[in-house]
Amino acid sequence: MKKAIESNSLILALLMATLLLTACGGDDASPKNIPVNSASDFETSDRSGGVSIRRYIGDATEVNIPSTIQGAYVVSISDGAFENRSAITHIIIPDTVVSIGEQAFKGCSNLISITLPISLKRISHRAFAGCSSLNKIVIPNSVMSIESGAFKDCTSLESINLSDNLTMEYLITPQSDYSWFKGCENLTNAVFQGVKYSIKLQAYTYRDDEFYELPQEFYDAVFNNK
Numbered sequence: 001m002k003k004a005i006e007s008n009s010l011i012l013a014l015l016m017a018t019l020l021l022t023a024c025g026g027d028d029a030s031p032k033n034i035p036v037n038s039a040s041d042f043e044t045s046d047r048s049g050g051v052s053i054r055r056y057i058g059d060a061t062e063v064n065i066p067s068t069i070q071g072a073y074v075v076s077i078s079d080g081a082f083e084n085r086s087a088i089t090h091i092i093i094p095d096t097v098v099s100i101g102e103q104a105f106k107g108c109s110n111l112i113s114i115t116l117p118i119s120l121k122r123i124s125h126r127a128f129a130g131c132s133s134l135n136k137i138v139i140p141n142s143v144m145s146i147e148s149g150a151f152k153d154c155t156s157l158e159s160i161n162l163s164d165n166l167t168m169e170y171l172i173t174p175q176s177d178y179s180w181f182k183g184c185e186n187l188t189n190a191v192f193q194g195v196k197y198s199i200k201l202q203a204y205t206y207r208d209d210e211f212y213e214l215p216q217e218f219y220d221a222v223f224n225n226k
Contacts, residue, residue, distance in 0.1 A: 067094035
């Protein structure tokens, strides 16, 4: 009986220690741990099917956008909604959003991570331009269109997972300002159609007015669906 009590006490002590370690040692920087922001942190405007985030007026550095505001679904992020909010480090966009507007997150220079929703269909012109701390991004397969300069000057970006459903007209283009990845000087890896390609910056853009070709296997995968 005494041994059983001692054994139970030991188990209880171990459980308490585990709980304490979990509480103290959790990854607070992980986007999964960000609480949903109050609706009062956002100005909105009406859109077909719901509302759009017109402007972020909160002061949190970690932002988890609610899926509904005053009973209406959040369906888009408007042009410039988070522009130059350089204090923001993490953003989660809900699975109700279908489009991200022009320059929506431009100049968020300390943004480390952003979670894009599986509902997303369009990323607009220069949406993430100048997000110079962002080093990785995953584009969900729901995305059908990325407009020019979407990730311009994301100088820390090292890898990107591209949607298999993208049209690639802005991946390589005669006008360097239109390239999705202009100025992404550290981008070396891209995943497209489940295949990882190790590629240089020159694969994505023009530099010094000289054009560099994509690796043939990547070109074939993108344009010939091989």
